[in-house]
Amino acid sequence: MIYHVVPLADWDADPGRPYAPASLAEDGFVHCSPDEETTLAVADAYYRTAPRPLLALGIDEERLTSPCVWEAAVPVPPPGVAEGTLFPHVFGPVDRDAVERVLEVRWDDEGRATGLAAAG
Numbered sequence: 001m002i003y004h005v006v007p008l009a010d011w012d013a014d015p016g017r018p019y020a021p022a023s024l025a026e027d028g029f030v031h032c033s034p035d036e037e038t039t040l041a042v043a044d045a046y047y048r049t050a051p052r053p054l055l056a057l058g059i060d061e062e063r064l065t066s067p068c069v070w071e072a073a074v075p076v077p078p079p080g081v082a083e084g085t086l087f088p089h090v091f092g093p094v095d096r097d098a099v100e101r102v103l104e105v106r107w108d109d110e111g112r113a114t115g116l117a118a119a120g
Contacts, residue, residue, distance in 0.1 A: 002032040002068070002088040002099065005038040008119075009053040019057075020094035029089035032068075033057065036116055037060075038081050043105045043113035045078035055114050058101030059094060060078050066092025 006072040010021060023031050033039040039056050047054055061068045070086040077085050 002061050002093065003036065004030060004032045004059060004090075005039060005043050005105070006048075006055050006056045009051055010051070010054055011055055011057070012091060015096070018091040019099075020096050024093065024102060025108055029069075029091045030066075030094055032088040032090060034070075034086065034088060038085065039103045039116065040055075040105070040113045041078050041080040045081070047059075047105070047113075048111055053119070054105040055119055056103045056105055057099045058103060059088075059090075059098050060100050061088060061098075063095060063098035065095055066090050083120060 006019075006060050007019065011019065021030055023029065036056070043054060043056070068088050068090050070088050073081070073085065073087055077083065102119045105113050105120040106117055107116040108114045
């Protein structure tokens with residue numbers, strides 16, 4: 001299972017089509033994380049001011065029709081993530097039926113991502 005962080009409004013924007021975030025057009029791939037701990041570090045580093053609720057999609061990479069390639073973070077991984085950690089990058093839209101879990105990022109009183117819980 002790999003994870004992708006997305007505001008609820010973006011995930012719900014076009015439910016009849018595969019999910020294609022802005023990063024697909026901008027970077028050529030959908031940014032994903034290898035595990036829940038890294039997902040929280042990514043949310044904490046890059047999504048503190050993103051619209052809430054913020055979701056983490058649990059994606060079964062075997063069910064994707066787009067290629068998934070594991071690559072190093074460029075230029076470096078976010079704070080709290082070990083150097084050399086590889087990140088899954090999906091080179092195309094994410095098939096909605098590959099999303100097995102939809103979790104919500106939980107935040108503490110200081111605005112730090114602290115956990116993932118069932119969305120809803």
